[in-house]
Amino acid sequence: MDRSIITVVGRNQVGIIAKISAELAKDNVNVLDITQTIRQGIFNMMMIVDTSESPLAFDEFVGRLTELAGQMGVRILCQKEEIFDKMHRI
Amino acid sequence: MISPGEVIETNKMIGEENLDVRTITVGISLLDCADSSLQKTCEAIRAKILRYAGNLVKVGDEISREYGIPIVNKRVSVTPIALVGAACCKTPSDYVEIARTLDSVASELGVNFIGGYSAVVSKGMTASDRLLIESIPEALACTERICSSVNVGSTKTGINMDAVRLMGTIIKKTAEATKERDSLGCAKLVVLCNAPDDNPFMAGAFHGVTEPDAIINVGVSGPGVVMHALKAVRGKSFEVLCETIKRTAFKITRVGQLVAQEASRRLGIPFGIIDLSLAPTPAVGDSVADILKEIGVEQAGAPGTTACLALLNDQVKKGGVMASSYVGGLSGAFIPVSEDQGMIEAAECGALSLEKLEAMTCVCSVGLDMIAIPGDTPDSTIAGIIADEAAIGMVNQKTTAVRIIPVVGKSVGESVEFGGLLGHAPIMKVNPFGCEDFVKREGRIPAPIHSFKN
Numbered sequence: 001m002d003r004s005i006i007t008v009v010g011r012n013q014v015g016i017i018a019k020i021s022a023e024l025a026k027d028n029v030n031v032l033d034i035t036q037t038i039r040q041g042i043f044n045m046m047m048i049v050d051t052s053e054s055p056l057a058f059d060e061f062v063g064r065l066t067e068l069a070g071q072m073g074v075r076i077l078c079q080k081e082e083i084f085d086k087m088h089r090i
Numbered sequence: 091m092i093s094p095g096e097v098i099e100t101n102k103m104i105g106e107e108n109l110d111v112r113t114i115t116v117g118i119s120l121l122d123c124a125d126s127s128l129q130k131t132c133e134a135i136r137a138k139i140l141r142y143a144g145n146l147v148k149v150g151d152e153i154s155r156e157y158g159i160p161i162v163n164k165r166v167s168v169t170p171i172a173l174v175g176a177a178c179c180k181t182p183s184d185y186v187e188i189a190r191t192l193d194s195v196a197s198e199l200g201v202n203f204i205g206g207y208s209a210v211v212s213k214g215m216t217a218s219d220r221l222l223i224e225s226i227p228e229a230l231a232c233t234e235r236i237c238s239s240v241n242v243g244s245t246k247t248g249i250n251m252d253a254v255r256l257m258g259t260i261i262k263k264t265a266e267a268t269k270e271r272d273s274l275g276c277a278k279l280v281v282l283c284n285a286p287d288d289n290p291f292m293a294g295a296f297h298g299v300t301e302p303d304a305i306i307n308v309g310v311s312g313p314g315v316v317m318h319a320l321k322a323v324r325g326k327s328f329e330v331l332c333e334t335i336k337r338t339a340f341k342i343t344r345v346g347q348l349v350a351q352e353a354s355r356r357l358g359i360p361f362g363i364i365d366l367s368l369a370p371t372p373a374v375g376d377s378v379a380d381i382l383k384e385i386g387v388e389q390a391g392a393p394g395t396t397a398c399l400a401l402l403n404d405q406v407k408k409g410g411v412m413a414s415s416y417v418g419g420l421s422g423a424f425i426p427v428s429e430d431q432g433m434i435e436a437a438e439c440g441a442l443s444l445e446k447l448e449a450m451t452c453v454c455s456v457g458l459d460m461i462a463i464p465g466d467t468p469d470s471t472i473a474g475i476i477a478d479e480a481a482i483g484m485v486n487q488k489t490t491a492v493r494i495i496p497v498v499g500k501s502v503g504e505s506v507e508f509g510g511l512l513g514h515a516p517i518m519k520v521n522p523f524g525c526e527d528f529v530k531r532e533g534r535i536p537a538p539i540h541s542f543k544n
Contacts, residue, residue, distance in 0.1 A: 005097055035094050046094045058156055077101065079158035081092065086344040088096045 002052035003032070003081040006065065010074025012043040020047075020076070023068055027061055028054045043074070048081070104159055108314035108376040109342065111349045112369045113163040114150050115205075115290035116143045116359060117297035117305045120169040128178040132191040135174070139166060139195045139204075142304045142359060147200040149356045153349055161349065162311075162511075166196065167295035168206035176218035182225035189229035189236050196235040203278075205295030207238040210285070213247040213534065223253070226260050230275035231267035237278045237293035241285040243480040245487045248537040249283065254480065255529050257281045258473030262496060265465060269498035272506045276495040277428075277460065281476050283483035283490045288363050289419040294456075294491055305362035306354045307419060310346035310410075311369045312338075314376045316402075320384045331385065332405045339366065339409030347414045365419030366410035367455055368402075370430035372513035378402075378423050379432025390425075390433055391442030399423060400453035420489055422455025428508060428515035429460050438505075438516050444475075445521070452482050457491035462506045462515040465498040472496065474525035477535075485538050 008016065017036070024031060024047075033048040054061060062078045069076035103109035123134035143166050150164040168174070171188055179185045189207055196204040207229060209219040226238050240257055243249035261276055268275035280293040287298020290307035297305070319338040323330050346364045354361035370378045379390035385398045403422040411417055425447070427433045436442040444461065451457045457479050476492045483490030497506045500517050507514040 005092065007097055007101065033091065044094075046097055048092070059152070062155065077158055080156050082348055083157040083159060083345060084092045084096055084100055086348045087100055087341045088092065 001050050004049055004051055005079055005081055005084060006047040006049055007077045008043065008045040008074055010043055010072065012038050012041055013072070016043055016072060016074065017045070019068060019072060020065075023064060024049060027056050027064065029061065101158070103312070103315045103341075107312070107318045108371075108373060109312045109345070110160040110162050111308060111346055112311040112367070113165050113290050113309040114146070114161060114349065114353050115165040115167050115295055115307050115309065116146055116357070117167045117288065117301055117307060117362065118142050118169075119297055119301065119303050120174045121299070124174050124177050126177050128184055128187055131175065131178045132188060135188065135191055136195050139168070140199070143199055143201070145357060149353060152356070153352050157348070159345055159349065163203070164201050165290070165292065165295065166199065166201050166204045167290070167297045168192070168204065169297050169299065170206060170208040170210055172209035172216070172219045172222040173299070175222065176216070179218060179221055182221050182228065185222050185225035186229050186232065189225070189233050193233035193235050201235070203235050203237050203292045205237040205239070205292050206297060207236050208240060208296045210241045211250050211253045212241055212244040213250055215250070215253055223256060223260055226279060227263040227267040227275065230264050230278055237295065239280045239282055239285065239294045239296060241282045242476065243283040243484050243535075245284060245484050245541045246537055249477065249480045249484055249535040251477065251529070251534055252532060254476050255473045257476055258469040258471075258529065261472050261494065262469050265496045265498050272508065273465070273495050273497045274508055277493065277508055277512050280491050280493040283480035284488060286419055286489060290365050291367065291369065291420060293493060301362070302360060304359045306350060306357065306359050307362045307365060308346050308350035308353070309365040309367055309369065309419065310342050311367065312342040313368045313370050313378045313381055315342060316368065317375070317377070317381045317384050320381065324384070328401075332401065335402060335405035336409030339406045340413045343410040343413035361416070363416045363418030364410070364414040366406055366414070366417055366421040367419070368406055368423040370424060370426065370433075371511055372429055372431055372434075374431055377430045377432035378425055379430050379436055383432065389439060389441035390436040391446045395446065396449050396453055399425070399450050403453055403455060420455045424456060424459065425450055425454045426460035427518075428462065428513040429511060430513070434513070434515060437518060444518050448478060448482075451479060451490055452486060456489055457483070459491065459493050460495070460512065460515065461493070462495045462497050462500075462517045463520050464501045464517055465496050466501070467496045467520050468524065468526070470524065470526040470529045471520060473529040477529070481535070
């Protein structure tokens with residue numbers, strides 16, 4: 001298991017989850033958990049994913065998400081889970 | 091499971107509050123590079139640094155991308171060059187050759203600074219220590235990435251006043267040698283007392299002789315994060331204030347610990363220490379002075395400032411210590427003037443004087459740092475300032491330092507621009523009364539009575 005956190009923030013529009021999920025499926029990245037809300041028209045999503053079965057190098061995978069973010073006009077971050085674990089768990 | 095709130099908090103610290111890892115510094119021992127031939131020594135130095143740190147920048151950038159945390163600087167520190175060059179350097183110019191070698195290796199590695207053009211002379215100077223010190227002005231004038239430091243005293247040895255006097259002159263000569271660039275050389279030269287062997291921060295970083303062959307030390311940062319956390323507890327009691335600083339320092343340090351462990355694993359070099367320092371940059375919102383203002387003084391330098399800083403320094407250490415397996419280096423809050431927008435403002439509006447800064451150094455992590463003074467300040471006055479700072483360090487068993495820039499051709503009322511992380515600074519007033527008869531006495535100041543703990 002190689003867990004990462006994907007966060008998506010941007011103006012709400014049709015198909016954000018669909019497009020991101022399609023990219024994840026194409027890259028063989030498994031979704032473990034999704035939390036999503038819309039506040040004042042702003043779409044917020046956090047996904048926990050497992051990248052261990054993906055044929056792509058982590059950098060390459062992040063590159064594809066960044067490209068997708070550009071196309072959709074939203075901000076996508078993908079970070080390995082340890083940074084959050086280390087900071088918030090003793 | 092990590093909650094969305096926690097993810098948002100971390101990313102806000104990084105995205106809006108300037109949280110970053112300030113430096114990954116690889117310390118490398120060059121003791122085994124010493125040879126009686128200068129050329130062979132330089133070749134060995136080059137080969138050894140490339141062997142250990144060849145991948146440093148690549149690995150640093152990889153870690154940064156994977157965790158989404160900026161790692162601002164990748165740096166190298168080496169064994170004090172006075173030791174490495176002792177067998178082959180017969181003149182100051184020989185030492186300058188080693189400086190050029192280090193500079194070209196640093197450029198090849200893509201690191202912005204390499205520290206360790208240093209001599210440790212707390213009790214006395216060898217002939218080679220003296221040659222290295224005499225070579226500093228030329229070495230800093232003809233290189234870009236070299237940082238130099240001289241340790242002139244310690245609690246155990248007392249203060250080597252011959253070295254203090256010499257450094258007053260060397261700082262002036264370095265200013266003169268780099269006068270076309272606003273005496274920038276002096277920004278890369280620091281005079282220390284009680285210098286630690288494992289400091290990852292420039293300009294005082296060197297790889298002490300107590301260290302293993304190579305080691306990774308990481309300096310964390312994050313004054314902006316502390317300031318934002320304190321905004322939420324404005325007006326609350328000291329207990330709440332201190333708890334907030336500790337909690338924030340803990341979180342910041344955990345990120346440093348993660349980065350240090352990853353860098354250590356990927357480079358195959360053991361992890362040394364985390365330096366728990368709040369290191370400001372000239373960027374707005376990345377200032378230690380702003381934290382002091384948030385705690386409640388109108389400007390850095392106002393009455394109460396020393397107490398605020400003492401509190402801040404101590405809470406940062408208390409919060410950080412539990413977050414890391416090994417803590418070392420300088421650890422605390424840095425108070426450089428030119429590198430901190432809030433300190434610059436305080437100096438410009440007259441709230442902050444050199445004397446108040448000296449008082450603040452009694453409780454901060456280092457000392458008088460990045461302070462521009464008039465270019466015609468006498469050598470002996472600079473030596474006096476160094477002696478004062480070293481005395482504070484010696485008596486209080488803490489690291490102190492002086493990184494002061496007598497800017498050639500400038501006087502009080504003018505300002506100087508160093509650029510980048512080094513920032514800009516107003517020229518500060520120096521006490522006009524002399525100390526020449528004190529400084530010209532020969533020998534050393536004995537170690538204080540409380541150093542005899544055997």
